[in-house]
Amino acid sequence: MKKILNQRETIITDMLKGFVKAEKDHIAVSKENDRVLYRKEKQEGKVGIVIGGGSGHEPLFFGLLGKNLADAVAVGNVFAAPTPQTVLAAIHEANQGEGVICLFGNYAGDVLNFDLAKEMADTEGIAVVNLAVSDDIASAPKEYQVDRRGIAGDLFVIKEVAAAAAKGYSLERCQRIAQECNQRTYSIGVGIKSGTNPLNGKPSFILNDDEIEYGLGIHGEPGIEKMPIVSAKDLIKKMYLALDQEIKAYVEKEVIVCVNGLGSTTLMELYIITNELIDLLENKGFLVMDTVVGNFCTTQEMAGFSLTVQILTEELKELYQMEATSPHYFHKEGY
Amino acid sequence: MKKILNQRETIITDMLKGFVKAEKDHIAVSKENDRVLYRKEKQEGKVGIVIGGGSGHEPLFFGLLGKNLADAVAVGNVFAAPTPQTVLAAIHEANQGEGVICLFGNYAGDVLNFDLAKEMADTEGIAVVNLAVSDDIASAPKEYQVDRRGIAGDLFVIKEVAAAAAKGYSLERCQRIAQECNQRTYSIGVGIKSGTNPLNGKPSFILNDDEIEYGLGIHGEPGIEKMPIVSAKDLIKKMYLALDQEIKAYVEKEVIVCVNGLGSTTLMELYIITNELIDLLENKGFLVMDTVVGNFCTTQEMAGFSLTVQILTEELKELYQMEATSPHYFHKEGY
Amino acid sequence: MCNQLTIQQVKDMLLHIADVLIQKEDELGEIDRHIGDGDHGTGMATGARAIQKELKEQESTSVNQVFRQSGIAMMESMGGASGVLFSSLFLALGKIEPEAPEIDVASFSDGVSQAVKDIKIRGRAGLGDKTMLDALEPASVALIENKNSTFVEALAAAKSAAQQGVENTKGYVAKFGRAKFLGERSLGYQDPGATSIAMIINEMYQFVKEEFK
């Protein structure tokens, strides 16, 4: 493994220190738990937004702390959900008396730890709602949508639920929006070359030079199948067809799209992919309201990418269009 | 080479198409030359900002088209400066009668092509100023600062010169600022693992598993020396000492910092690096006004990074602090 | 022959288990790489180091407390699925009534049964779902069957049951944890969490065999 770091024992701490130094005016470390960062500026009387998960997916999650975005983040070890104590501390930092909503990817570890934290917060009288994002259509069939794992769809769910909180909506309304927004978000990914886990220096999987992993997870978990590498056109068509099964039944036709790089896939490739995807969506009668392209949810330096499509409602559209600013994601209408 | 693309002949076109589709409300292709993109919204009566260079460094350059940033971009082939005709078309798109300033990295190819374009524009009566960014301290000694090549320092120079133009400053004043800002910008990079040129599928260089290339250029040009890989602390100290030689004499102590990833170096590593760099700067009495961390100037999926420090003046600081928005870079005070 | 474990013995046993888990980091990681995200070894090693730190730095006034300290150390350090679930094992052993300076086979067996229940409630998985339960539940059954035997006999039976459980996981399709997304592709691979459980129980057995020989 060739990575620039000090000892492997301190990678998370060193990374968080660097981040807080870079963002010193805006972001601070929780006094209760050094795996928790929070946004310094508080907006009074709103539902708190906690996000979190394992490390190794940067800029998710801490890169989304910001205005009209997340209030606090619970940071786990590499690819491991944060502990209940860490999540609880994040809840404390985000809580302003209106309740807290926690958003995380749907993985056994995250569900277990966030659920425990919620139980602990309950005993303190803090109302907490947990929502596990489950956008990865490759991981379970439609009938088991809530069992799917969470991948880059996190971005849209966090964006919109945080906007709802920033608008002053109640915890109940935020929860309803979170569910709806998660339900309307569909992603699929492929792996092209494994990244390496910085703790053990090992690749997550091995592929032949002409092979890709179709439908893989963002921790390098194997996907649906290994398949030969094909052209961007053919690959995106295959992926789009899988997405189309999920979205074709909607009467609403306005969508937002995210083409997410997993680490080392170049922006050049991501835009070549974008070109194919938008054509396919438009040919099927969808109206692409906005497209974001970049590395939001990574797996270390894995080569690969995911496509995310969210079917908008009027409400979600309004939330999506709200201005938002954070170190690694921003949204601004008209520039 | 494992990259997701169609034919290699169309990679630039496909990429630009994807980008324009993703940014359809804001960015369009020039009718004069399909290698030129421009920002649709025009701010009347300002100096036009043209940026450009070879492809393969995405998000530079087209990712910086935006509000208070660049007006038009001239896109070259992979690692090859744009042709004079392309640059001229970009000048046409950016020109609003107040003259145009072209910003690009200081490479023989870019200088030759931008100079030819300027000559062509001169004959049309368009006042053009060319500024070749030369921030890479590894590429030539201090006495030959203008001979240095341009790397991630492009970001700060473009940001500030574009802000000057947006403030309505004259072409002369923009030129003076561009020179000053370039002179006060210092970078140094290291390569850890080569990226591959998508046109020929070849790595730019080969390093042993325990070797890094110190001082390399953003096209994979060899650097100062190959050296064994060391800890983040030791490496950043070495790089900082080289930077310190350049910046220690300034009476101004306020700086901005960019930690730029070359492609596949993880954000985790970049923040570990940031942590070391900011400590060193602060220990030497510098005041870090702002830090940006991410992939701005890449070399395909190369592993490696560069450090950039700019010594601010009051004028540059004010320009830097101006709000700016583009698809892949934004600046907003307070969030 | 004495058939109780004292505070010190339980401490030594847990420290020994922790040593082994740290040594096995790569092996466990490798197993997780096939059907999960490859971090199970690192997770267990992190928990093991936390146990060592806690037990070496803190006094314990009961066997229960030793287990609780270990469980909390795991829960606060590991994260992930196994952070919650493996700490449940030790936390259940810490809950045995009454607080006592030693533990016998019967209490130990009851504690493990309680752990199986807790883990099932938390994780909602059952036997055959290709999780740590496939090793822990048969081990627990073997312990209860040997409630009145010696620690050595009971743990020998538990160890074999757990190992058989690990073997069985190879034939199961995962329904919980990261491997659940794999479907049939998880067939043929053993479950990492079950492997850790079998390791832990085996090391308990090795420890008591030495201790009571």
Place this chain on the structure above:
Amino acid sequence: MCNQLTIQQVKDMLLHIADVLIQKEDELGEIDRHIGDGDHGTGMATGARAIQKELKEQESTSVNQVFRQSGIAMMESMGGASGVLFSSLFLALGKIEPEAPEIDVASFSDGVSQAVKDIKIRGRAGLGDKTMLDALEPASVALIENKNSTFVEALAAAKSAAQQGVENTKGYVAKFGRAKFLGERSLGYQDPGATSIAMIINEMYQFVKEEFK
């Protein structure tokens, strides 16, 4: 024996050179990889394809026009340092007065001398700076010396001079182009641009040898 090149012959010669440059893409890229950014082969091949397209699609009414069309095709397609500099070679040949349907050795040699001057002005490099000039300038000198010889003799001399020039670049430290940042590390490697020049002149020689045999 005839010692002039007609419009058609110049076209054929340039198409032949273009074929060879396309074949040599990898070889030239490899040379650039050592001291530059590895794209010289791609650049020349791009220019070569543009020449082929232009010359096959467009009529030409003079030898000068053939050279100009080729130069413009390169300039508009290649970019990079070599886009400007290699097109200068053909643009200079296109500027020879008067416009004519054939070209003789003397005019050709004058055109190449003019190209050397243009390239020096544009690129500010000189002999020994490890650039294409290290091949082109000696070739130009050899052509002038053989102004009154046949094309075959003149190009034979030019070809040898250019090849020697490429050899010489191995001993130079680069002062222009990407390799200039390498300092002493550029020693021992030949310059890619000079290599292309030697290739082009060699193929001109091969072409006239066939044509006039």
